[in-house]
Amino acid sequence: MSDNADTPVSLKILLVDDEVNITKSLRRLLGQVDIYEVLIGNSGDEGLALIRENEDIGVIISDQRMPQMTGVEFLGKARKLVPDAIRILLTGYADIEASIAAINQGAVFRYLSKPWQDDELLATIAEAVEHYQLVSENKRLNALVSKQNAELQDWNSRLKQRVLDQTSQIRAKSESLAEKNQQLRSSFGETIEALSGLVGMRNRVDPSHSRNTAELVAAMAKAMDLSADEVRNYRSAALLHDIGKIGMADGLLSKTVDQLNHEELVEYQRHVVRGQTAIDPVLELRDLGPLIRHHHENYDGSGFPDGLAKEDIPLGARLIAVANSFEHRLHRFAEADARTEALKAMKQEWGSRLDPLLKKVLSAAAGEIFGQLEFSAEVVKRMVAPNEIAVGMQLLQDLHSGTGVLLLKRGTVFDVAGIDSIKRCFMIDPFDAKIAVLVERTED
Ligand SMILES: [Fe+2]
Structure with missing residues (x-):
C-alpha cells in the first residue's frame, strides 16, 4: 500500500500505557516512520477520550496491565467507538493466555510481548496499518460504488420518466392532430358534397347525376382494389366532374348534346376546362383538376378537350x-330493367369512348349499387301520387323536391316516417305529381 496513490498522508496511531517510559520509547520508535502521527494516552479513559476526538485513528496499541481498566477492557470499548481501527495488545509473558483469549474473541488483532524487538514491533504495526488501509480503501470504494449505483438508478428512473412523459406528450399531440385531421377531412368532404349539390341544382333533367356517378366510381375503384386515398379522390372528382356547368346558360343545360348547334357545342365542351379552373385555387382540390378536365376524353382519342387516348x-x-355514361342511360331506362338495359346500350362504346378493361368492374359495381331494383315476377312498377305511397313501396328513381333538392335516393323502401316527410315536402315544395315505385304484384 505504501506506493498506492490513495495512501493517506498520515495515519494516526494511539498508544495507551500508564508507564510513561514505555510510551516515550514507543513514540521514539514510531517517529521513524514519516506517516505515523502518534497520540498518547496514559490510561484507558484517556485513550477513549482521544478516540472520541479522533475518529480517524487507524491503529490502537494498548498495554494490558493498567490500573482501573485492563488493556483488553479498553480495547473492547475502543472497538465499539472505532470498529475499523486495528487493535494491538502489549503484554508481559504472564498475561499471554489472557491475550490469546482476547484475540480469539476478536477484540484484538494481534499481541506484542514486552519487552519487544523493535523490528518485530515495527513490522507488526506496518502490517496492521496495511490491514487498516485495505479495509478503509475497500469501504471507500464500496461506498463510492453504492453512491454511483444510486446516482445511476436515479438518473435511469428520471430518464425513463422523461421518455414516458415525452412519449405521452407525443401521443396526445398525435391523437389531437389525428382528430383535427379527421374533422378537417369530414368538413372538407361536406364542402365537396355541398358543391356537388350546387351542380345538381343546375341539372334539371337529373339532379342526382353527380352523386350517383360518384357512388358508382367509388364502387368501381373499390372493386379494383385501389387504395382508400384513390377511392376518396376519384369519388370527390366524380362529385365535382360537371362543376364547370354551373356558369352555363339555362337554355344550353336543358338540351341534350345531339340538340346543340356548333357554337353551343363549343360552349358546352368548355365545361371541363372551366371545372378544372374553378377548383384550381383550392390547394386540396388541385389534384382532382386533371380528372375533371379529362372526363370527356374518349378511349380512342376522339374526345375533348385534349384528345388524349388510352x-x-x-x-x-x-x-x-364509364360511370357517367352508365348513369345517363340508367336514367333513360328507369322504367324497365334499368341496369341490364343500360349495360346493353353501352355495347358500342367499349374501346371507342370507354376503356374496355373497365367493363367488368362496371357490371360488378352497378350490380352492387343498383341491383336491388331488379324486376321480378312478384314485383311491378306503379306510378303513385304522394298521398298514395304506402309502407313497403320502393322508389324506382331518386325523388327531388319541386325546386330540385334531393329528398330520397332511388331504391329507398318507404316506412311510416319516410311517408310523413314526403307528404310534408309535397306541401312546401311540390314535385311532379306521380312517383315511380315498385310494389308487390297483387292478384287482381
Ligand atoms: Fe361532363
Whole structure:
C-alpha cells in the first residue's frame, strides 16, 4: 500500500500505557516512520477520550496491565467507538493466555510481548496499518460504488420518466392532430358534397347525376382494389366532374348534346376546362383538376378537350367517363330493367369512348349499387301520387323536391316516417305529381 496513490498522508496511531517510559520509547520508535502521527494516552479513559476526538485513528496499541481498566477492557470499548481501527495488545509473558483469549474473541488483532524487538514491533504495526488501509480503501470504494449505483438508478428512473412523459406528450399531440385531421377531412368532404349539390341544382333533367356517378366510381375503384386515398379522390372528382356547368346558360343545360348547334357545342365542351379552373385555387382540390378536365376524353382519342387516348387519360377520368355514361342511360331506362338495359346500350362504346378493361368492374359495381331494383315476377312498377305511397313501396328513381333538392335516393323502401316527410315536402315544395315505385304484384 505504501506506493498506492490513495495512501493517506498520515495515519494516526494511539498508544495507551500508564508507564510513561514505555510510551516515550514507543513514540521514539514510531517517529521513524514519516506517516505515523502518534497520540498518547496514559490510561484507558484517556485513550477513549482521544478516540472520541479522533475518529480517524487507524491503529490502537494498548498495554494490558493498567490500573482501573485492563488493556483488553479498553480495547473492547475502543472497538465499539472505532470498529475499523486495528487493535494491538502489549503484554508481559504472564498475561499471554489472557491475550490469546482476547484475540480469539476478536477484540484484538494481534499481541506484542514486552519487552519487544523493535523490528518485530515495527513490522507488526506496518502490517496492521496495511490491514487498516485495505479495509478503509475497500469501504471507500464500496461506498463510492453504492453512491454511483444510486446516482445511476436515479438518473435511469428520471430518464425513463422523461421518455414516458415525452412519449405521452407525443401521443396526445398525435391523437389531437389525428382528430383535427379527421374533422378537417369530414368538413372538407361536406364542402365537396355541398358543391356537388350546387351542380345538381343546375341539372334539371337529373339532379342526382353527380352523386350517383360518384357512388358508382367509388364502387368501381373499390372493386379494383385501389387504395382508400384513390377511392376518396376519384369519388370527390366524380362529385365535382360537371362543376364547370354551373356558369352555363339555362337554355344550353336543358338540351341534350345531339340538340346543340356548333357554337353551343363549343360552349358546352368548355365545361371541363372551366371545372378544372374553378377548383384550381383550392390547394386540396388541385389534384382532382386533371380528372375533371379529362372526363370527356374518349378511349380512342376522339374526345375533348385534349384528345388524349388510352392510358394517357388518367384512370380516375376513365372511371368517371364509364360511370357517367352508365348513369345517363340508367336514367333513360328507369322504367324497365334499368341496369341490364343500360349495360346493353353501352355495347358500342367499349374501346371507342370507354376503356374496355373497365367493363367488368362496371357490371360488378352497378350490380352492387343498383341491383336491388331488379324486376321480378312478384314485383311491378306503379306510378303513385304522394298521398298514395304506402309502407313497403320502393322508389324506382331518386325523388327531388319541386325546386330540385334531393329528398330520397332511388331504391329507398318507404316506412311510416319516410311517408310523413314526403307528404310534408309535397306541401312546401311540390314535385311532379306521380312517383315511380315498385310494389308487390297483387292478384287482381
Ligand atoms: Fe361532363
